[in-house]
Amino acid sequence: MEHLRLLDILREHRGAYISGEEISRRLSISRTAVWKQINKLREEGYEFEAVSRKGYRLVFAPDKLEEGDVLEGLQTKSFGRHLNLMEVTSSTQEAARLLAEEGAPEGTLVIAEEQTGGRGRQGKRWYSPARKGIWMSLLLRPQRPLSFAPQLTLLTAVAVCRAIRKVTGVDAGIKWPNDLLVQGKKICGILIESVGEDERIKYCIAGIGIDVNVELEELPTELHTVATSLKIESGQTQSRATLISAVMNELEQLYNLYEEEGFAPIRHLWEALSVTLGKRVTVKTPRGETEGTAEALDETGALVLLDDTGNIITIFSGDVQLA
Numbered sequence: 001m002e003h004l005r006l007l008d009i010l011r012e013h014r015g016a017y018i019s020g021e022e023i024s025r026r027l028s029i030s031r032t033a034v035w036k037q038i039n040k041l042r043e044e045g046y047e048f049e050a051v052s053r054k055g056y057r058l059v060f061a062p063d064k065l066e067e068g069d070v071l072e073g074l075q076t077k078s079f080g081r082h083l084n085l086m087e088v089t090s091s092t093q094e095a096a097r098l099l100a101e102e103g104a105p106e107g108t109l110v111i112a113e114e115q116t117g118g119r120g121r122q123g124k125r126w127y128s129p130a131r132k133g134i135w136m137s138l139l140l141r142p143q144r145p146l147s148f149a150p151q152l153t154l155l156t157a158v159a160v161c162r163a164i165r166k167v168t169g170v171d172a173g174i175k176w177p178n179d180l181l182v183q184g185k186k187i188c189g190i191l192i193e194s195v196g197e198d199e200r201i202k203y204c205i206a207g208i209g210i211d212v213n214v215e216l217e218e219l220p221t222e223l224h225t226v227a228t229s230l231k232i233e234s235g236q237t238q239s240r241a242t243l244i245s246a247v248m249n250e251l252e253q254l255y256n257l258y259e260e261e262g263f264a265p266i267r268h269l270w271e272a273l274s275v276t277l278g279k280r281v282t283v284k285t286p287r288g289e290t291e292g293t294a295e296a297l298d299e300t301g302a303l304v305l306l307d308d309t310g311n312i313i314t315i316f317s318g319d320v321q322l323a
């Protein structure tokens with residue numbers, strides 16, 4: 001991995017030139033090999049200034065996730081400690097599932113710089129451009145009945161929402177059950193996929209997609225009115241590594257609380273961050289559409305609606321549209 005060692009040397013001299021001869025000596029490679037490694041880094045998006053008799057100077061580094069930057073911010077015991085950082089993958093969900101089947105421990109985290117086949121709920125495609133967002137999946141092994149899995153979606157939403165608010169100051173809120181919105185536009189989606197065994201959860205994969213540094217012009221035109229990013233909303237570039245660490249810290253804390261005290265405290269935290277409760281909503285379910293006012297979460301995490309005739313309707317699964 002000579003190009004990575006070369007990158008470390010150039011970062012040490014950020015803003016200054018370092019000669020090809022010095023690089024050659026430190027890496028124990030030829031000057032021609034140095035040039036080849038420089039070109040390899042250029043292909044990854046790094047930009048250099050090369051001046052005769054002065055050498056090379058790093059002038060631009062792409063926002064590339066580094067394992068050390070993520071681990072440095074972790075305050076967890078297990079979440080994110082087993083880190084699999086990938087350049088490109090079809091789906092972090094599938095990569096995490098394979099690791100789960102191989103016996104990977106709880107807290108194993110898969111992160112991709114780019115997803116080519118990212119997906120959301122109900123098989124919807126998730127737009128996942130390279131180095132512009134957080135595309136990650138976390139392995140969980142809760143000792144719970146399979147029917148409890150939807151509660152983990154709500155728990156994950158609370159953790160991500162709290163982390164976003166703390167790190168960026170962006171006033172994100174949760175739309176039941178799995179979307180985070182800012183000013184009515186989607187900024188994050190969450191997908192929990194569970195595998196059961198004897199009616200209990202064998203493992204869950206918590207997929208989290210956050211639009212971090214996507215520019216408005218980089219979003220597909222059809223998403224301009226429904227999606228946004230943390231950079232668009234905050235007006236500044238955000239550190240993805242810092243946010244990943246914050247999400248893991250929040251998630252482990254809430255997950256431990258859930259294991260100790262059940263869903264009740266998570267439910268209260270979710271309700272405090274909700275942009276759904278008290279609003280007129282339309283819920284699309286496999287059995288048709290239901291309209292009403294979102295009143296609360298019940299003890300299972302289902303959405304409680306009050307319809308126009310005064311009846312209470314409990315929604316366990318569906319796509320919510322805010323009025």
